[in-house]
Amino acid sequence: MDILINTEILISTLQNVISVIDKSYSKPILSNFMIKTLENEGGQGMVEFSATDYELSIIERIPAEITTSGSICINAKRVFDIAREFQAKETRILSTEQLWVHISCGASELRLPSVEVGLYPQPNIEELKQNLKISTVDLAQCIDMTLFASQTNEARRNLMGVALSITDEQKTRWQATDGHRLAQVIQPVEEMNFGEVPEIILPRKALMEIRKVCELMGEIVDITFDERVAQFSGNRIHFKTRLIEGKFPNCDPIIPKDNERKSTIHRENLIHSLRIVSAISTDKLRPVKLNLQSGLLKLESEKTEFGEASDEFEVNYDGEPFEIGFNTRYLLDVLNVMKSDEILMEFKSPMSPSVIRDPNNDIFLSVLMPLRTEW
Amino acid sequence: MSDSRKIIHIDMDAFYASVEQLDQPQFRGKPLAVGGPSEKRGVIAAASYEARKFGVRSAMPTAEAFRRCPELNLVSPRFPRYREISEQVHGIFRCYTDLIEPVALDEAWLDVSANLIREPSGTRVAERIKSEILEQTALTCSAGVSYNKFLAKIASEENKPDGLFVITPEQASAFLKVLPVRKIPGVGRVTEEKLRDFGIEITEDLLKKDAEWLNQHFGKFGMVLFQRARGIDHRPVEPERETKSVSVETTFDRNLTNLEELDLELQNLTEKLLQRLDRNGICGSTLTLKLKFADFEQITRSESRSLPFDRSSLLETGKRKLHQCCSREYPGRPIRLLGIGISNFGKPPRVVQLDFFEDLKIPV
Numbered sequence: 090m091d092i093l094i095n096t097e098i099l100i101s102t103l104q105n106v107i108s109v110i111d112k113s114y115s116k117p118i119l120s121n122f123m124i125k126t127l128e129n130e131g132g133q134g135m136v137e138f139s140a141t142d143y144e145l146s147i148i149e150r151i152p153a154e155i156t157t158s159g160s161i162c163i164n165a166k167r168v169f170d171i172a173r174e175f176q177a178k179e180t181r182i183l184s185t186e187q188l189w190v191h192i193s194c195g196a197s198e199l200r201l202p203s204v205e206v207g208l209y210p211q212p213n214i215e216e217l218k219q220n221l222k223i224s225t226v227d228l229a230q231c232i233d234m235t236l237f238a239s240q241t242n243e244a245r246r247n248l249m250g251v252a253l254s255i256t257d258e259q260k261t262r263w264q265a266t267d268g269h270r271l272a273q274v275i276q277p278v279e280e281m282n283f284g285e286v287p288e289i290i291l292p293r294k295a296l297m298e299i300r301k302v303c304e305l306m307g308e309i310v311d312i313t314f315d316e317r318v319a320q321f322s323g324n325r326i327h328f329k330t331r332l333i334e335g336k337f338p339n340c341d342p343i344i345p346k347d348n349e350r351k352s353t354i355h356r357e358n359l360i361h362s363l364r365i366v367s368a369i370s371t372d373k374l375r376p377v378k379l380n381l382q383s384g385l386l387k388l389e390s391e392k393t394e395f396g397e398a399s400d401e402f403e404v405n406y407d408g409e410p411f412e413i414g415f416n417t418r419y420l421l422d423v424l425n426v427m428k429s430d431e432i433l434m435e436f437k438s439p440m441s442p443s444v445i446r447d448p449n450n451d452i453f454l455s456v457l458m459p460l461r462t463e464w
Numbered sequence: 465m466s467d468s469r470k471i472i473h474i475d476m477d478a479f480y481a482s483v484e485q486l487d488q489p490q491f492r493g494k495p496l497a498v499g500g501p502s503e504k505r506g507v508i509a510a511a512s513y514e515a516r517k518f519g520v521r522s523a524m525p526t527a528e529a530f531r532r533c534p535e536l537n538l539v540s541p542r543f544p545r546y547r548e549i550s551e552q553v554h555g556i557f558r559c560y561t562d563l564i565e566p567v568a569l570d571e572a573w574l575d576v577s578a579n580l581i582r583e584p585s586g587t588r589v590a591e592r593i594k595s596e597i598l599e600q601t602a603l604t605c606s607a608g609v610s611y612n613k614f615l616a617k618i619a620s621e622e623n624k625p626d627g628l629f630v631i632t633p634e635q636a637s638a639f640l641k642v643l644p645v646r647k648i649p650g651v652g653r654v655t656e657e658k659l660r661d662f663g664i665e666i667t668e669d670l671l672k673k674d675a676e677w678l679n680q681h682f683g684k685f686g687m688v689l690f691q692r693a694r695g696i697d698h699r700p701v702e703p704e705r706e707t708k709s710v711s712v713e714t715t716f717d718r719n720l721t722n723l724e725e726l727d728l729e730l731q732n733l734t735e736k737l738l739q740r741l742d743r744n745g746i747c748g749s750t751l752t753l754k755l756k757f758a759d760f761e762q763i764t765r766s767e768s769r770s771l772p773f774d775r776s777s778l779l780e781t782g783k784r785k786l787h788q789c790c791s792r793e794y795p796g797r798p799i800r801l802l803g804i805g806i807s808n809f810g811k812p813p814r815v816v817q818l819d820f821f822e823d824l825k826i827p828v
Binding site: 244245247248266268269271338339340342343372374376391414416440442456458459460461462463 | 544545548776814815816817818819820821822823824826827828
């Protein structure tokens with residue numbers, strides 16, 4: 090193989106590839122990635138970079154000047170650490186039959202050992218029946234507004250991702266929950282066909298990596314899937330991820346329908362107050378009490394060895410006085426992904442779930458379980 | 465030794481079910497059970513009196529309950545709500561005495577020998593407590609009044625629901641004579657059968673056996689039987705007794721060696737234990753497995769973790785310990801009794817994050 094690549098594109102591609110590489114190094118072969126030349130497309134030479142950790146794979150196709158076609162498999166981190174320092178405009182990658190790879194950029198010359206290509210579990214893009222097309226902007230928003238609520242530990246594996254399904258109104262539904270909170274986005278999309286797979290659970294890691302490179306995926310992302318895997322393709326980048334096995338819980342019973350105590354609250358005010366009041370918290374649950382009175386929201390911390398804190402500001406509320414405890418981090422997580430000036434909070438009792446939504450846009454909602462506090 | 469105490473045992477009537485009927489009026493007057501769904505091999509935690517007419521009982525598999533009563537309404541338990549009401553009821557108790565020993569959310573003993581309203585009659589204190597509970601919570605309870613914990617408990621069962629039953633020292637022996645032995649707390653299925661083999665069915669039959677004979681056949685528990693048959697129970701009412709451990713055990717109809725059968729028994733016991741733990745709203749971080757072999761040799765094996773056990777870790781650890789004992793330490797030895805317990809509860813946290821799936825009982 091002998092190719093010439095624009096150095097800037099090479100670095101950006103390696104950056105995407107490296108994020109998929111298995112960080113645990115439990116299987117040495119997975120610390121490598123592959124480059125292979127593709128058939129010329131309309132006179133434009135293309136090469137394919139790919140990497141996998143078995144769960145998640147990335148395939149990125151970029152233009153290159155191909156002198157000799159072929160493929161190599163080489164340590165990803167080593168190549169990336171070197172290439173990111175390259176200054177010259179173009180980089181040449183040349184492989185020999187003895188598995189040596191020569192990389193040169195400007196006056197820099199490197200000779201690195203590589204691995205037999207046949208040993209690498211080379212990912213491939215499959216033809217899958219089910220698909221949907223979503224604008225990249227919407228996809229980024231769906232991920233941002235749900236992923237934070239997914240479970241990070243292994244206690245309930247089926248919650249370690251975002252469930253994607255279809256509503257009766259033929260919109261996509263994105264849901265994530267860790268048992269303490271639920272986040273849901275109902276998003277109309279350009280085109281979709283869920284066929285025989287009514288619901289898939291997309292793993293956290295895949296969505297995090299996809300989100301990072303969303304901006305490089307063009308205007309529309311094409312998602313194809315079956316009951317085992319999902320593929321996200323946009324522009325020059327393709328991700329393929331294994332799905333989380335199991336069933337996502339039915340979250341309808343979690344979403345309260347009769348929370349009659351409602352308050353419209355300025356989002357930024359609440360964020361600042363929460364940060365102030367939680368600053369002295371020593372409990373890992375960072376408890377905060379919200380106390381609603383006519384036209385006023387008071388926030389109160391637990392008394393700790395570092396002191397005590399309270400804050401209050403005006404809100405829209407005309408119900409009975411009401412008090413409820415929350416984990417500050419959970420409140421901040423949802424407030425930070427919302428963009429509206431105001432939020433609508435709906436309560437029922439100090440022991441039952443509360444709802445947070447955007448008063449002017451009903452695509453998003455979050456449900457939060459309170460803390461039982463004794464202070 | 466004479467006993468001149470005044471002890472009240474309060475037992476809320478069909479507590480969980482009554483709370484649900486209170487909160488959800490559509491279930492009033494209808495057969496209702498609180499418990500886990502039958503498709504998850506759930507069991508009934510409480511049944512309303514309407515459901516009991518059909519033979520639905522607590523600890524019965526939900527599937528069996530539906531066989532007995534096809535129009536049964538089933539709801540998932542909401543322990544935080546039950547705790548809330550239990551707390552309210554305890555508030556009423558505290559107006560009368562500080563000597564309160566909670567048994568579970570729905571059950572407590574009160575020593576009102578010297579009470580805060582200086583009422584000499586235990587019966588009148590019980591009447592006032594009953595009416596205040598009804599007034600404040602709209603729930604009924606049954607009260608038993610007597611001179612010790614054992615008789616007070618038996619008395620509270622006498623006139624359920626909404627009952628008040630008194631056993632005076634003069635009435636005790638006549639009352640006890642005809643009491644079936646299975647009503648004595650501590651007499652389970654196996655002890656009951658063993659007693660029956662000796663021709664002992666009611667307490668009067670027990671009176672004919674002396675302490676030595678009972679000790680010989682029932683060990684330490686023989687002494688308890690001897691005392692209870694005579695209406696003796698000197699145990700004090702221990703206020704806010706800290707729960708140190710919760711355990712369940714079962715004696716098998718025949719000795720078991722098959723690991724699969726033992727696994728199944730352990731699983732059933734663990735479910736029972738979890739239910740008991742839920743009832744008290746706690747879980748500890750030490751698990752103890754108890755095995756009694758056919759030759760009555762008994763061993764226990766414990767394991768502690770830094771965090772309290774939850775359902776899956778309890779099931780997993782219990783099974784691992786059982787396999788350790790049965791396959792490695794004592795391979796092939798027939799087992800007559802299996803028990804599992806939880807201890808080391810620590811301080812309950814001041815702040816608890818509620819969970820959709822645990823607290824709203826939504827299947828995950």
